[in-house]
Amino acid sequence: MRSGDSTDSDYSPRGEEASGGDRTRDDSPTPRERARQLGRALLLGAMLAAIAVPILVASGESVRFASEKVFAVGALVFGFSLLGWSGSVFAGRGMENFQRHIGGRSDWSEADSRRAMTVLGSVGVGGMLGASLATMVVGSVV
Amino acid sequence: MISKRFVIKRLLLLVPVLFGVATFVFAILHLAPGDPARVIAGQRASEEFVRQVRTELGLNDPIWVQYGRFLLEAVQLEFGNSYQIQKGTPVKQILRYKLPVTLEMALYGQFLGILFGIPVGLLGAIKQDAISDHVTRIGALAGISVPIYWSGPLLILLFAQVLGWFPASGRIASTFDINPITGVITFDTLVRGNFAAFESAAMHLFLPAAVIGIYSMALISRMMRSSMLEVIRQDYMRTARAKGQGSKITILKHGFRNALIPVVTVIGIQFGTLLGGAVLTETVFGIAGIGTLLVSAIQVGDYPVVQGTVLMFAGLFTLVNLLVDVTYSYLDPRIEQ
Numbered sequence: 178m179r180s181g182d183s184t185d186s187d188y189s190p191r192g193e194e195a196s197g198g199d200r201t202r203d204d205s206p207t208p209r210e211r212a213r214q215l216g217r218a219l220l221l222g223a224m225l226a227a228i229a230v231p232i233l234v235a236s237g238e239s240v241r242f243a244s245e246k247v248f249a250v251g252a253l254v255f256g257f258s259l260l261g262w263s264g265s266v267f268a269g270r271g272m273e274n275f276q277r278h279i280g281g282r283s284d285w286s287e288a289d290s291r292r293a294m295t296v297l298g299s300v301g302v303g304g305m306l307g308a309s310l311a312t313m314v315v316g317s318v319v
Numbered sequence: 320m321i322s323k324r325f326v327i328k329r330l331l332l333l334v335p336v337l338f339g340v341a342t343f344v345f346a347i348l349h350l351a352p353g354d355p356a357r358v359i360a361g362q363r364a365s366e367e368f369v370r371q372v373r374t375e376l377g378l379n380d381p382i383w384v385q386y387g388r389f390l391l392e393a394v395q396l397e398f399g400n401s402y403q404i405q406k407g408t409p410v411k412q413i414l415r416y417k418l419p420v421t422l423e424m425a426l427y428g429q430f431l432g433i434l435f436g437i438p439v440g441l442l443g444a445i446k447q448d449a450i451s452d453h454v455t456r457i458g459a460l461a462g463i464s465v466p467i468y469w470s471g472p473l474l475i476l477l478f479a480q481v482l483g484w485f486p487a488s489g490r491i492a493s494t495f496d497i498n499p500i501t502g503v504i505t506f507d508t509l510v511r512g513n514f515a516a517f518e519s520a521a522m523h524l525f526l527p528a529a530v531i532g533i534y535s536m537a538l539i540s541r542m543m544r545s546s547m548l549e550v551i552r553q554d555y556m557r558t559a560r561a562k563g564q565g566s567k568i569t570i571l572k573h574g575f576r577n578a579l580i581p582v583v584t585v586i587g588i589q590f591g592t593l594l595g596g597a598v599l600t601e602t603v604f605g606i607a608g609i610g611t612l613l614v615s616a617i618q619v620g621d622y623p624v625v626q627g628t629v630l631m632f633a634g635l636f637t638l639v640n641l642l643v644d645v646t647y648s649y650l651d652p653r654i655e656q
Contacts, residue, residue, distance in 0.1 A: 245349050248382045252346035259339030263332055267640075309383045 205288065218296045222303020223310070226251055230311035240319055244312035251304025258298030265290040325648060329641050333634075340633040341393050344626050345386055355620045359402050376402070389626070398627030403619040404612065410627035413612070418631065419502030420490070421608035424600065425593040427505075427524055428531025433586065436536040440543025440582075444551065445570065455540060462537025467596060471530045471603035478526060485526050488605035492519040527604045531596075535589055542585045546578040553577075580650050587643030591636040 206214065226247050233243035269287025276283060356373040357364070364372075373379050377388065392398065398410035405413055439459070443452045479487035490504055491497065495516040500507045505524060508517035550556065551574060559569045598610035609628060616624035 245382045248386070249346040249349040252342050252386065253350065256339045256341075256343030256346055259335050259342065263335040263339060267332055267336075305383065305386075309381070312381065 206292075211292075214296060215299045218299035219303035219306075222251060222254070222300035222305075223307030224303075225300075226304040226307030227311040230308055231315050234315055234319060240312060240316050243315070244308055247311070248305055248308040251301050251306075251308055253301070254304060255298055255301030258294045258301055262291055262294035262298065265294060326641075326645060329644050333637050333641065336637050337630065337633060338390075341390060341626075341630055342386075344629045345389055348622050348625060349382065351620075353620045355402055355622055358620045359406075393626070393630060398630070399623040401616075401621055401624050403621040404616055404624050410623045413624065414609070414627055414631055416499075416502060417607070417609045417612050419499075420504075420606060421594065421597045421601070421610060423503045423505065424524065424527050424606065424608065425531065425590065425597060427528035428593060428600075429535055429586070429590060431528055431532030432535025432539050432589070435532070436539030437543050437582065439536070440540035441547060441570075441575070443540065443544040444547035444578075447548065452544075456544075459537040459540045462533045463541070465533075467530055467534065467599045468603060470533060471527075471600065474526050474530060475603070486523050487526075488523075490520060490523050490606060491516060492523075495519060527600050527606065530600055530603070531593055535593065538585055538589060539582060542582050543578065546581045547574060550574045550578040576650055580647060583643055583646050583650065587640050590639045594632055594635060 229247045229250075230240075230243045233246065234240055265287050269290060272285065273287055276285065354369070354373075356369050356376060356378055359376075360369045360372045370379075377385060380388075396411060400406075401408050401410055401413060439455045443455045446452050475487045478485045486492070491508075495508075495513070497504065497507055497511065497513065497516055500510060504520045505517060508514075508520050547570075551570070556569055556574055559573055560566060564572075594609075596610075597608055598614055600606070601608045601610045602614075609631075613625065613628045615621075616628065
């Protein structure tokens, strides 16, 4: 088969369906699994933040400072994941096609990237929530 | 024909991008050292006065309240008032005056880059390995390699100091007093029918635009050349020639449009880089645009100005990329699918 032919079929929507579409459908977790994964990530972020705030306060920083910095770190992770998620949606298909076109086998896919960014975003949101809650608790004690 | 669904989908994707950028900027500014209240009050101000300023600015509120307030205001394109750069002036107003300055420079630079880059790249591909190809290739490599802070002063030295053809800095001669309509000075002077002022503005704009254009032209011509070389070798080009079509018509009718797709990508990304690189160009040519505004705002901790400027940059960049996407689907309708 000539290279031109293979490229054309790879770019066609039917080609995508046959090669990438099925694989993604098989690998994708159920909504329940996904919710559990996100819940765990959220909890992880909240716990990390809830630990970080009192540690910073114990090390001599003010509650306001600790709250601001930990919340900002959570927001940074959340902002990054949002940009990563939209980047995956924007250019993910193109990257997959390009990968297939050059014959790369990195296993990177748009769906995986989106999922990873959602998990990361949950950690960030968890961090923001955890920092807020920890500030209220630590603030009432100190 | 570009479908509405495609454009709406792309427009909707701008929401998470801008939300992400807003959150990112908010986080970075709050992680950065320094207290804006202290900056506003001055280093010698009493602690009580600093506390009062902090309360007035809402910096004493819990950070999640500040974050929510920032997001709500950002949605309404309200970034508050400047703390320091132009104390008390709404950021929206500052941006309204500064943005056209940078946009004008970037657009003219990009225009020069496209105007020369595409024909030069095309020529390089058609006359592959001829002397003209080698010359343009070396020129393009030099254009990519020489940074703006080096090519800028060199052009000033040659064209302003030695030859005296163009002014070295500023936007227009001080003898002209132009009431801005849009802020794009070449447009405003033309609309007002003041051709002498237009000539002065164009002369002032030429060197900064040329500096931007050289870099842009180098990248565009390299991309055009390699893309065209790839297209020339395609089967459909050979078929068109075999059917008796002249090589010039084959290239311009069938090859050019297909070769443009990667070039359009470069132009889109390049535009974002031009906005970011405006800081250097504006500093070298003494132009008070948005780049210098951003640097000053970061230096003095003017949070609202930094947030507003970065969000506006992000918005512009994503809009340009949307335009690139729409152009793609016009050039190759398969991309829409």
